[in-house]
Amino acid sequence: MSKIDQLAAVFRDHVGVGWPSSSSGAQRVIMIVYDPNEERALRKKMGLFAQAAQSQQHAWHSVDLTTAFADWLGAHRYRESYFDEPEMLAAGANERFTDYAAGIVLRALERPQHTPRELVGLIGAASVFGAVSLSDILARVEYAIKGRLVVFFPGRTRDGRYRLLDARDGWDYHAVAIQVESSGVRQ
Template sequence: MSKIDQLAAVFRDHVAVGWPSGSSGAQRVIMIVYDPNDERALRNKIDLFAQAARAHNYGWHSIDLTSYFGRWLGQHRYREGYFEEPHMLSAGANERFTQHAAEAVLSVLERPEHTEREIVGLIGVASLFGVAAVSDLLARTDHAIKGRLAVFFPGHARDGRYRLLDARDGWDYHAVPIQIESSGAHQ
């Protein structure tokens, strides 16, 4: 069984148990943590996670942020200046892009179809690296989660600390981690 198949099995087991309805927004986030090298394999098998949700009578809807930054920057009125001097992005554009990405996630979470019986899969958070923090995105959106937000997270998690792409210091978050150990044991 591949690592992604194992990860989907851990997710399926988690979904089978269910969850309390009184959870806070941060507790409604499921961080599906996987090795960044497995990104392509995960994307090829993303339907395993949707099938796991549906097998336990949960709806599934996904949003992929992979192309959001490129589209946002391509439409930005100062795009030419940013292309000429990319360091200028850190002078405030990151905040505006983070808000843009949060609004995209909120548009999915605030749909009438998003109920306590739906899981929203958030794909492509690696594309935020260097531009927006996943922690900031979640802080801006977790209040709107009625069901669950399953964040596909390429990196590592340990003791509630998450490190995206293993390239920066992690942050503490109260999400439920779904991951496999290198030994194959579930955590």
């Protein structure tokens, strides 16, 4: 069984247990932590996670941040200036892009169909790396999570600290981490 298949199986078992309705927004986040080298394999098998949710009588909805930065920058009125002087992006544009990316996730979470029985799968977290902090995006959407937000997280975690793409200092987060280690599955 591949690591992605193992992750999907542990995820299925985890969502089958249920959860208390009194959980905070941060506690309603499930991080599917995987090796960044497994990104293509994970994307190919995304359907396994939808099937896992549905097998436990949960609705599933996906949202993708993969093209968010390109879409935001391409539509920006100052895009030519940013292309000419990319360092200008660090001068306040990061905050605007964080709002834009959070807005994409919020639209999924604020749909009338988003109920306490729905899981929203967020793919493309690696795409915001270097532009904004994933933790800032999550902090802006936590209040709107009625069911669960399932973040596909290419990186690693240890003791509640998450490192996106293993490349920068991690941040503390109260999410449930689901990951596969070489010695087996850890939840």
